[in-house]
Amino acid sequence: MGFVNDVVPISVTGRSPELDELLTLVxxxxxxxxxxxYDRLIASVxxxxxxxxxxRAQAEEVAQEVMVEVWRTAARFDPARGSAMSWVMTVAHRRAVDRVRSAQAASDREDRVARMGGEVAYDHVAETVTTRLEGERVRRCLDGLTELQRQAVTMAYYGGYSYPEVAGLLKVPLGTVKTRMRDGLVRLRDCMGVER
Structure with a gap:
């Protein structure tokens, strides 16, 4: 994940009034x-x-999800209850644990199906239908992005390319890829109707 190499992780201990103010502005x-x-926190997240x-690939994806969630839910941050850093890191930890649990649940489902002799369980069918419908919705929202945003998002999330690889393939600076990704993810969030 190239953007992490550009930024030095900041300490998760102590309070940074600058980060608190930035999160309040967000x-x-x-x-x-x-x-x-984003630039200050992504390496630590x-x-x-x-x-x-x-x-690593899963961690990159979850890190982007966390930053989108920070953008959407920044109004929930209360400086009286803790620092911006601790709030964001709590969001990151929760998302990471959710991802691990989700992967374990999927593995457990596959094991159950295998033990049943290959019969497909009802919840698996419902999940497959839901996943397909969500996929169609995402595709429609991707069509609403600019061509440059769509290229960057598609290459990173569907092609599995890291940000530096996307920058190399598109022959643009890494910072431009980060901006396209951030703006594209914000537009996707709005299109998907996710509340801030």
Whole structure:
């Protein structure tokens, strides 16, 4: 994950008034503040998630999900209850644990189906239908992105390319890829109707 190499992780201990202020501005919809917050926190977020999830590609995906969640739910941050760093890291840890549990549940389902002699359980069929419907919805929302945003998001999430690889393939600077991804993910969030 190239963007992590560009940023030095900051300490998760102690309080940073600057981060608290940035998160407060993000809660008001300030995209510039979100950019700065993203750049300051992504390495620490990724590091925490990587320790829980272990798989680098999964950790990259979860880190992006966390940052989208931070953008959507920044208004829930209460500086009186803790620092911005601890709030974001709590979100990251929760998402990482959810991903591990989800992977374990999928593995358990596959084991049950295998023990049943290959019969497909009802919940598996319902899950497959739900997944297909969600996939169609995502495709429609992807069509609403600019061509450059769609290329970056598609290459990273469907092609499995890291940000530096996407930058190399598109022949654009890494910062441009990060901006396209962030803006594309914000537009996808809005299209999918996810509340902030």
């Amino acid at each position: 809660a008001r919809g300030d995209e510039t503040a979100f950019e700065r917050l 990724f590091g925490l998630i990587r320790r829980v999830v272990r798989d």
